[in-house]
Amino acid sequence: MGTSGLIPVDWIWKDGEFIRWQDAQLHLLSVAVQFGASMFEGIRCYQTPRGPAIFRLKEHIRRLHDSCHIYRMPLEHSQDTLVDACRDTVRKNGLGDCYVRPMVLWGYGAAGMNPVGSPLETYIPAWPWGAYLGDDALTQGVDVCVSSWSRAHPNTFPVQAKAAGHYVNAQLIKMEAIVNGYVEGIAVSPSGLVSEGSGQNLFLVRNGVIITPFLDGSSLAGITRDAVLRIAADLGYPVREQYVPRESLYTADELFFTGTASEVTPIRSVDRIPVGAGSAGAVTMAIQKRFMETVRGEREDARAWLTLVD
Ligand SMILES: Cc1ncc(COP(=O)(O)O)c(C=O)c1O
Numbered sequence: 442m443g444t445s446g447l448i449p450v451d452w453i454w455k456d457g458e459f460i461r462w463q464d465a466q467l468h469l470l471s472v473a474v475q476f477g478a479s480m481f482e483g484i485r486c487y488q489t490p491r492g493p494a495i496f497r498l499k500e501h502i503r504r505l506h507d508s509c510h511i512y513r514m515p516l517e518h519s520q521d522t523l524v525d526a527c528r529d530t531v532r533k534n535g536l537g538d539c540y541v542r543p544m545v546l547w548g549y550g551a552a553g554m555n556p557v558g559s560p561l562e563t564y565i566p567a568w569p570w571g572a573y574l575g576d577d578a579l580t581q582g583v584d585v586c587v588s589s590w591s592r593a594h595p596n597t598f599p600v601q602a603k604a605a606g607h608y609v610n611a612q613l614i615k616m617e618a619i620v621n622g623y624v625e626g627i628a629v630s631p632s633g634l635v636s637e638g639s640g641q642n643l644f645l646v647r648n649g650v651i652i653t654p655f656l657d658g659s660s661l662a663g664i665t666r667d668a669v670l671r672i673a674a675d676l677g678y679p680v681r682e683q684y685v686p687r688e689s690l691y692t693a694d695e696l697f698f699t700g701t702a703s704e705v706t707p708i709r710s711v712d713r714i715p716v717g718a719g720s721a722g723a724v725t726m727a728i729q730k731r732f733m734e735t736v737r738g739e740r741e742d743a744r745a746w747l748t749l750v751d
Contacts (some may be wrong), residue, residue: 447568450534454526454565456518459533465564472547472556477606479546480508483640483701484527486567486750488537489738494747495531495541496701496736498524500664502543508602509545516545518563524748530565531750540570540702546605573640573702574624579729582709582721583698585638587687588614588626592636595658603661611639625698627690627711630659635685641700642666645685645693646724651678652693654685665699665732668746672731678724695722697729704736705729 452459473479482505486495502523509516518526527541543565550559574583590613593600598607610628618626618639627643630636637643637660644666645652651673656662673680690696694717696708705728707721716722734740738747 448570450536450566450568452530452533454530454533454563456563457526459530462566465566467546468549470552471549472551472559473605476554476556477604477609478512478556479544479605480505480512480514481542481544481603481605483603484541484543485701485704485736486531486536486539486541487736487738487747489747489749491738491749493531493537493539493750494738495527495750497664497668497746498527498748500667501701502527504601504603504662504664505543505545508604511599511602512604513557514545514547514561516561516563523563523565526565527567528748528750530567534567536567536569538569539567541565541567544605570702572704573700574698574706578624578706579704580721582707582716583624584622584710584713585625585627585708586618586621586623586712587690588617588628588639590614590617590626590628591633592628592630592659594631600659600661608640614639629687630657632657633687635687635690636660637663638698638700638703641698641703641706643685644669644697644699644725645689646695646697646722647689647693649678649724651680651724651728652685652689653682655682657684663700665701665704668735669699669705669728669732671744672735673728676727676731690716693717695725697722697725705732 453465482501484501547556548560614626642663690711698706707725
């Protein structure tokens with residue numbers, strides 16, 4: 442589960458070479474440590490009949506490049522280089538099902554707010570990681586709350602960049618939820634409309650229609666969100682992006698989270714109010730099934746979403 446610790450493996454890719462897991466160290470005063478100036482991705486690799494395959498790797502690396510661009514980081518590794526480096530990292534560590542976490546960060550150098558001139562370092566760790574929201578989450582569903590913390594105003598943080606510093610907000614949402622006995626929190630946007638979970642996008646099902654909040658500048662354009670929008674349409678469900686007021690969470694027939702870590706996780710209650718029948722919903726489970734078959738390479742990869750490691 443998400444609270445469990447990291448599982449160390451042998452090698453981490455660093456700027457074109459492999460270093461030992463335990464040697465991937467930073468100075469205390471690195472800009473990334475002081476100010477959260479680190480761009481990252483979270484990517485899953487799955488064991489498939491054709492060997493390990495990384496799901497939507499190119500899209501994740503594109504987003505990493507975009508994050509660096511937004512934050513004026515002069516990333517010198519091309520997208521192709523980083524795609525290959527992710528594959529190499531999984532292969533070198535002999536991993537199958539695992540999580541890949543590329544990171545581009547400002548290292549030791551600047552003391553003040555301008556990081557330019559400090560070294561820019563790129564790392565790619567990977568490790569085995571199970572179901573993020575708990576072992577039963579994918580089958581039973583999770584109990585969540587609406588967070589007392591909101592997402593930031595769109596002109597405060599550029600949320601389409603996955604910057605580590607943004608995630609202190611996510612930690613507040615997550616810790617508050619856990620302390621109050623929930624698995625996860627759903628945050629609203631500065632305008633008070635539903636945004637997303639601490640690290641997941643959100644979907645509602647109502648009268649057979651699949652609904653997800655607009656990308657209004659308060660939530661991440663999740664790659665799983667995009668995959669699920671397409672899968673839902675493939676399965677014949679009407680799909681709609683719209684503004685979602687908080688009370689729609691309580692009256693939805695079904696709710697579920699999507700994300701690389703969370704995959705497709707049903708939500709069975711919000712603020713102790715049961716969602717629908719109070720268990721994992723049928724539409725959610727149909728989408729989850731198609732999603733898992735897709736990532737595990739059990740279906741034809743018509744959209745070329747899988748990058749084989751070997
Ligand atoms: C804040 C936030 N929202 C949504 C997601 C889901 O995005 P994706 O499906 O690309 O993993 C993530 C995970 O990366 C996230 O950190």
